[in-house]
Amino acid sequence: MIHHTRISEVSQDDNGIIKVEFNDKIQMRSSDLDELYEICKNLMHDEKALFLNIFPENIEGSLEFAKESASHEINKLRKAQAIVVKNIPQRIQSTFYKNFFNLGYPFKIFNLESKAVNWLLSLDIHETSISNILMLDTDVIKITTKRGAIINEKGLIESLEIYKRLVPNGGYFISVFSESNTADRTAKLPFESSERVQLKKAEAFVVENLANRIELEYYINKTKQMYPTMVFEDEETALDWINEIRSKEN
Numbered sequence: 001m002i003h004h005t006r007i008s009e010v011s012q013d014d015n016g017i018i019k020v021e022f023n024d025k026i027q028m029r030s031s032d033l034d035e036l037y038e039i040c041k042n043l044m045h046d047e048k049a050l051f052l053n054i055f056p057e058n059i060e061g062s063l064e065f066a067k068e069s070a071s072h073e074i075n076k077l078r079k080a081q082a083i084v085v086k087n088i089p090q091r092i093q094s095t096f097y098k099n100f101f102n103l104g105y106p107f108k109i110f111n112l113e114s115k116a117v118n119w120l121l122s123l124d125i126h127e128t129s130i131s132n133i134l135m136l137d138t139d140v141i142k143i144t145t146k147r148g149a150i151i152n153e154k155g156l157i158e159s160l161e162i163y164k165r166l167v168p169n170g171g172y173f174i175s176v177f178s179e180s181n182t183a184d185r186t187a188k189l190p191f192e193s194s195e196r197v198q199l200k201k202a203e204a205f206v207v208e209n210l211a212n213r214i215e216l217e218y219y220i221n222k223t224k225q226m227y228p229t230m231v232f233e234d235e236e237t238a239l240d241w242i243n244e245i246r247s248k249e250n
Contacts, residue, residue: 003039007032012043017050017120018077024056030068037074044077048127050120051081054113055090066093070101075147079132080106080123082116099234104146104178105132126162130155133162139171139201140242142235145181153186160190163199172242173203176235177212183219192222202228202245204238 003010008022018040022028040049081103085091094109106123110116126133130149134142143159145151163171190196205220207213213231220229228245232238 003043005032005035005039008036010036010039010043012049015050015117015121017052017117018043019052019054021054022056022059025058028059028065030065033068033072033074037072037077040074040077048077048079050123051078052084052113052116052120053081054084055086057086059090066097066101070097070103071147075103075105078103078105079125079127080120081108082120083107083109084113084116085109085111104144104149106134106142106144126166128155128158128162131159133159133166135166136174136239139167139169139246140239141166141171141173143173143175145175145177147178148180151181151183151187153190156187156190156196160193160196160199163196167199170199170201172201172246174206174235174238174242175203176206177208177216179208179212181212183215188219191219197223197226200227201249202242204242205229205231206235206238207231207233 001011007026007028008020010021011019013019020036020040040051043049083094085094091109098107098109106125108116108119110119124135130151131143131145134144136142141163149155200223203223205216207216216231223229230238230241232241
């Protein structure tokens with residue numbers, strides 16, 4: 001069944017993927033997100049889903065719409081999102097959106113719908129109260145802290161149990177934080193626990209601003225003496241650093 005909004009057609013396939021196919025020659029407005037949110041929420045029955053957004057050749061967005069989209073309630077419905085673009089300007093805009101806003105879930109840009117679907121179905125995503133955890137490789141884990149989440153003992157204990165299942169012999173970690181993230185006093189001890197430390201061969205931290213970096217230094221002051229750690233401003237550089245360490249150890 002296809003649901004129509006002013007700007008798009010919305011449907012859900014047999015794999016549970018929510019497909020949003022935007023109409024041609026429209027100008028997207030922030031008010032359109034509320035209608036889209038209600039349709040998607042009803043389709044999903046209170047469960048998160050994989051999202052596929054397909055853009056036509058001619059479509060106009062705005063910085064206002066991008067900001068509203070990044071902070072809208074609809075993001076709480078998404079386990080991951082794939083974007084299919086038709087031209088270079090759309091790819092540039094989508095890349096900016098991905099890099100500027102920490103969405104808290106896997107996000108990737110494609111030229112072909114088939115590749116986007118294959119990527120969504122290949123994802124191995126695990127969720128805690130404060131983060132989404134994604135296997136990037138057999139021994140590489142990406143942790144994206146949810147927007148606005150406060151890192152605490154409960155969330156760290158949840159994530160540790162997932163790490164123990166995913167990389168029982170240890171692995172490499174990329175932890176991504178947004179400027180809205182902070183940690184409370186209960187975080188330090190579980191962050192430095194021996195169980196957690198023993199699983200980490202190296203960890204790259206991706207932060208958005210100086211305040212994140214200063215707070216992070218407090219928490220890694222002890223653990224950085226036990227395994228390699230480094231702070232980065234973007235995920236690509238962080239992953240390059242992780243892969244360099246892996247190549248030397250393997």
